[in-house]
Amino acid sequence: xxxxxxxxxxxxxxxxxxxxxxxxxxxxxxxxxxxxxxxxxxxxxxxxxxx
Numbered sequence: 195x196x197x198x199x200x201x202x203x204x205x206x207x208x209x210x211x212x213x214x215x216x217x218x219x220x221x222x223x224x225x226x227x228x229x230x231x232x233x234x235x236x237x238x239x240x241x242x243x244x245x
Contacts, residue, residue, distance in 0.1 A: 208233035208240075 201215040206229040213229035228234040 206230075206233050208237045 198214055202223070203212045203214050204226065205212050207227045209229065211229060215223060219226050228237065
């Protein structure tokens with residue numbers, strides 16, 4: 195079993211925080227850009243409303 199510290203990490207495109215690999219992302223890890231659904235939806239909202 196791997197420790198969480200040994201898993202690959204990326205930085206979220208919205209909030210800038212690091213997040214670790216998850217099993218559900220195993221097949222699409224190269225395409226993952228956001229740490230959560232909240233950050234994903236926030237990014238879309240910012241693009242639609244550039245205030």
